[in-house]
Amino acid sequence: MRLIVRRLTLYLLTAIVAITVNFFIPRLMPGNPVEAAIGHMQSQVTPATIKALDLQYGINTKVGLAGQYFHYWGQLFHGNLGISFSAYPATVTSVIRAALPWTIGLVGMATIISFVAGTLVGIAAAWRRGSWLDNVLPAMTFFQAAPYFFVAILMVALFATKLGWFPQNSGYDTTTLNPGLNWPFISDVIDHAILPALTIVVGSIAGWIIGMRNMMLTTMDEDYVLIAQAKGLSRRRVITYAARNAILPSVSGFSLAIGFVVSGSLLTEIVFSYPGIGYVLLQAIGSEDYPLLQGIFLVITFAVLAANLIADFVYSFLDPRTRQEA
Amino acid sequence: MPHKQPHKHMFQLPKSAKIRIGLVLALLFTLLAVIGPWLAPYNPNVSLSTTNPLPQPPSSHHWLGTTQVQQDVLSQLLVGGRSTILVSLIAGVIATFLAVGFGVAAGYYGGWLDDLLSMLANIFLVLPALPLLIVIFGFLSKSANPNDVLIGVVISITGWAFGARVLRAQTLSMRNRDYVTSARIIGERSWRIMAFEILPNLVPIVATSFLFTVIYGVGAYTALSFLGVISVAHWSWGTMLYWAQSAQAAQQVHIEWWWFLPPGLAVGLFGTSLALLNFGIDEFINPRLRAAGLSRRTARLAGLPRRVPLGLTPVAKSPAVSTSGQR
Numbered sequence: 303m304r305l306i307v308r309r310l311t312l313y314l315l316t317a318i319v320a321i322t323v324n325f326f327i328p329r330l331m332p333g334n335p336v337e338a339a340i341g342h343m344q345s346q347v348t349p350a351t352i353k354a355l356d357l358q359y360g361i362n363t364k365v366g367l368a369g370q371y372f373h374y375w376g377q378l379f380h381g382n383l384g385i386s387f388s389a390y391p392a393t394v395t396s397v398i399r400a401a402l403p404w405t406i407g408l409v410g411m412a413t414i415i416s417f418v419a420g421t422l423v424g425i426a427a428a429w430r431r432g433s434w435l436d437n438v439l440p441a442m443t444f445f446q447a448a449p450y451f452f453v454a455i456l457m458v459a460l461f462a463t464k465l466g467w468f469p470q471n472s473g474y475d476t477t478t479l480n481p482g483l484n485w486p487f488i489s490d491v492i493d494h495a496i497l498p499a500l501t502i503v504v505g506s507i508a509g510w511i512i513g514m515r516n517m518m519l520t521t522m523d524e525d526y527v528l529i530a531q532a533k534g535l536s537r538r539r540v541i542t543y544a545a546r547n548a549i550l551p552s553v554s555g556f557s558l559a560i561g562f563v564v565s566g567s568l569l570t571e572i573v574f575s576y577p578g579i580g581y582v583l584l585q586a587i588g589s590e591d592y593p594l595l596q597g598i599f600l601v602i603t604f605a606v607l608a609a610n611l612i613a614d615f616v617y618s619f620l621d622p623r624t625r626q627e628a
Numbered sequence: 629m630p631h632k633q634p635h636k637h638m639f640q641l642p643k644s645a646k647i648r649i650g651l652v653l654a655l656l657f658t659l660l661a662v663i664g665p666w667l668a669p670y671n672p673n674v675s676l677s678t679t680n681p682l683p684q685p686p687s688s689h690h691w692l693g694t695t696q697v698q699q700d701v702l703s704q705l706l707v708g709g710r711s712t713i714l715v716s717l718i719a720g721v722i723a724t725f726l727a728v729g730f731g732v733a734a735g736y737y738g739g740w741l742d743d744l745l746s747m748l749a750n751i752f753l754v755l756p757a758l759p760l761l762i763v764i765f766g767f768l769s770k771s772a773n774p775n776d777v778l779i780g781v782v783i784s785i786t787g788w789a790f791g792a793r794v795l796r797a798q799t800l801s802m803r804n805r806d807y808v809t810s811a812r813i814i815g816e817r818s819w820r821i822m823a824f825e826i827l828p829n830l831v832p833i834v835a836t837s838f839l840f841t842v843i844y845g846v847g848a849y850t851a852l853s854f855l856g857v858i859s860v861a862h863w864s865w866g867t868m869l870y871w872a873q874s875a876q877a878a879q880q881v882h883i884e885w886w887w888f889l890p891p892g893l894a895v896g897l898f899g900t901s902l903a904l905l906n907f908g909i910d911e912f913i914n915p916r917l918r919a920a921g922l923s924r925r926t927a928r929l930a931g932l933p934r935r936v937p938l939g940l941t942p943v944a945k946s947p948a949v950s951t952s953g954q955r
Contacts, residue, residue: 316751324763331767443907447843447899449850452869452892459878459885470879516910557754558790565758569851573873583759587766587857595766599759606756 309614313607320603324596325374328359329367351385358384358593383600384593388585394597397582402601405578408495409567412502413560420507421552424514425545428522439515442508450505450566454573457501468497471575498567498574505570506563513552521548550621556613561606568602644911650904657898660706661713668703672863675699683877683884693886696875701868705890708863711776712849713898715864718780719787719845724838726784727791732822732830734792735799746796752789758851761786765857774858779849787844791837798833802826832913839902839909850895865891 357365357373365373377384383394427435445453462470472494521527521544530540571580579598586594670676676690677698684694692701734745764782768774774782802808803826811821827834852858853866860867868891877884 312747312750313754315747316754319751320755320760323760327763328767443903444896444900447847447903448892448896449847449854449869451851451854451873452888452895455869455873455878455888455892459883459888463879463881463883561754561756561758564756565851568758569854572855573878583762584855587762587855590766592766595763599756599763602756602759607754610754 305618306614309611313611317604317607320600321375321378324600325371328592328596351391354385378600383597386586386594387591388589388594389591394593397594398579398597398601401577401579401582404576405567405571405580406605408498408571408576408578409502409564411495412499412567413506413563415499416503416506416563417510417552417556419503420510421514421545421549423507424511424552425518425541425548427511427515428518428548429541431519439508439512442511445504446506446508448505449569450501451569451573453505454498454501454570457497457504458573461497469494472577494574494576498570498576501570501573502563502567505566506559509559510552513555514548517548517551518544521545546620550617553613553617553620557610560609560613564602564606644908646904646911647908650901650906650908653897653901654905657709657713657894657901661710664706664709668700668706670700670703672699672704672707673861683875683887685884686886692890693884695871695887701886701890704863704868705865705894708865708868708891709894711862711864712846712866712895714776715780715783715849716842716845716898718777719783719848720838720842722781722784723787723841723845724791724834726788727795727837727841728827728830728834730788731792731795732799732826735796736803736818736822736826738800738803742796745792749789749792749796752786753793755786757786758848761848761852762855762857765852769858779852779858780845783845783848784841786848787841791834791841794833794837795830798830799826802829832909836906836909836913839906843899843902846895846899865895 357370358377381395383398386392386394386397389397423435427433427439458470462468524544524547527540527544530543531537535543568578568580568583570576571578572584575581579602582594583598585591586598675698676694680694680698683696684690684698686693690700690702692705694700695704730745730749734742734749761783765774765779768778768782799822808821808825811825816825849858849864850866850869853860853862853864854869854873856870858864858866860870869888872878872884872888872891875884875887877887
């Protein structure tokens with residue numbers, strides 16, 4: 303429990319820092335974002351909207367900085383992230399809400415696949431050290447070092463454009479299908495998700511493999527593993543003993559990885575025109591939609607913190623030592 | 629058999645193939661960053677033909693083909709390399725300085741300073757960096773066209789935390805070693821102990837953390853320019869990919885591979901070269917990993933049993949190593 307409480311404090315602090323940074327960035331930067339915004343809005347802008355924007359960005363307002371800050375927190379607690387410039391008069395919250403399920407589904411599935419497969423390969427690579435697997439690892443680092451979106455571009459070029467195995471873009475066939483819980487739609491969604499998911503797996507799996515392999519090599523030198531083998535336990539049992547202990551740093555390293563994976567996924571979505579947060583992000587950048595950019599930053603931060611918390615629960619479940627009351 | 633001077637060991641090329649390949653590649657890229665723009669055959673901005681409506685594949689005039697508006701891809705690659713590598717090196721150097729300063733200070737002084745700095749590092753570790761950078765550059769690019777130094781500095785702010793955490797842990801384990809204690813008893817100042825007693829022992833970790841942050845810097849800068857948050861008129865490998873993506877070069881019936889492949893491969897190879905160097909340092913710090921690099925053939929030649937998954941870390945020298953030692 304102590305671990306969970308300590309981590310929870312950290313996440314709470316991180317959230318406060320993120321929210322505060324989000325408040326101050328527009329105020330520290332030169333220029334007037336509201337002016338740019340109004341130019342981008344297609345339809346009529348009401349004076350009330352301009353007033354709300356002025357308050358949001360601290361321009362032409364008589365309210366002091368502290369007052370603006372409290373107002374900003376109040377708006378946040380009401381789930382109000384402001385009005386999207388590009389999708390005016392839609393709110394940022396509604397724009398993000400429409401895109402979020404796509405991203406969570408894609409990133410979640412890809413991360414689980416990558417973690418499980420990477421860990422298993424890492425175990426095999428450690429057990430059979432010196433085999434061909436060791437030589438594959440440096441090649442894998444290329445895919446880790448190359449940007450996700452470049453891997454995505456390669457995937458599109460090879461599997462979608464050249465071979466025609468998968469659709470080139472979007473989340474489902476928008477021309478013929480209506481979203482709903484029917485098989486044609488679901489199978490189409492899966493069909494569109496395979497290539498983006500594969501990209502994320504290819505981009506992130508090397509980290510899990512190398513981390514697991516290195517930890518496994520260290521664990522395999524422990525006495526209890528040697529004794530397990532000396533007792534004549536089956537190889538499978540021995541590997542399980544070592545792997546169960548070696549996996550812990552992988553789980554606790556999850557928090558470092560998840561931020562990178564989410565960021566990489568956003569870029570992947572852009573290449574595939576996948577209707578998730580990444581695609582919305584690109585449009586927000588293109589139309590200088592600051593409220594939407596900031597809203598996305600906050601939502602991603604909260605999502606990453608939530609994923610971290612889940613990883614911490616798993617960790618404290620796997621490692622009894624962390625559950626001890628000290 | 630002539631024996632070489634002992635001090636020559638210092639100047640010997642490292643034996644690991646990973647380090648050698650990594651070193652050569654990294655030096656090549658650095659050289660490219662320096663002389664690339666002078667080698668560029670054309671101005672990367674100039675449309676060289678108004679008659680061609682489509683990107684042209686590689687030819688003798690344009691070794692890497694042209695873009696949709698008939699700019700020379702090779703020139704863009706050579707010019708864009710300088711900005712890409714410069715930004716990532718600046719980000720790496722500054723982030724490493726921050727990491728060393730914060731990490732060693734936190735580990736050495738302990739107490740409230742440690743609590744504060746560790747908390748700060750942990751916050752920066754969980755805070756998703758790319759979205760934060762996008763927001764910062766979103767507002768920054770609005771008013772000013774950021775230059776390479778500024779971009780590097782901003783990226784470094786989000787990249788120091790991991791190194792600081794590792795360095796703090798290592799400093800903590802050294803704080804009460806005998807030689808540090810004796811230096812303290814002699815009355816050496818704290819900064820001197822940190823800089824001359826502790827820091828030299830952290831060199832491999834500092835190097836690892838530097839390489840990591842440079843890799844991070846390349847990734848972040850390329851991603852930001854791919855997204856178009858940083859001016860798309862400022863040539864880097866990321867902006868090349870931005871233009872290729874907005875022209876849907878990978879989705880065309882005739883895939884315009886010469887447009888997106890060179891910048892993407894360049895980013896990937898530069899990152900890989902640094903990662904290979906990192907592998908080498910890892911194996912230097914942790915001999916278990918190095919031994920794992922023995923192939924079965926070398927292990928057999930070295931007289932080691934073939935199947936030794938457990939209980940024995942074969943750190944015996946491989947024949948390749950011993951012959952080069954006798955040269």
